[in-house]
Amino acid sequence: MxxxxxxxxxxxxxxxxxxxxxxxxxxxxxxxxRKAMQDLKVLAQEIRTEVTEKKNAK
Structure with missing residues (x-):
């Protein structure tokens, strides 16, 4: 979160x-x-990875 x-x-x-x-x-x-959009992209990818890990751990 x-x-x-x-x-x-x-x-x-x-x-x-x-x-x-x-x-x-x-x-x-x-x-x-443009810099902020790149930062958003990186942060969004981190969130996606975290969600996938949490989902697969169940």
């Missing part, structure tokens, strides 16, 4: 940069969005 909470916090924290990139055409915000 802790990793899922981190995932939600990360999505919330990048929201302002997403708006800056898409609405104000701010290139630097786009870079921050």
């Amino acid at each position: 802790e990793k899922f909470s981190k995932l939600k916090e990360l999505v919330a924290s990048v929201e302002a940069d997403v708006e800056k990139f898409y609405n104000a055409n701010n290139g630097a915000a786009g870079t921050r969005v």
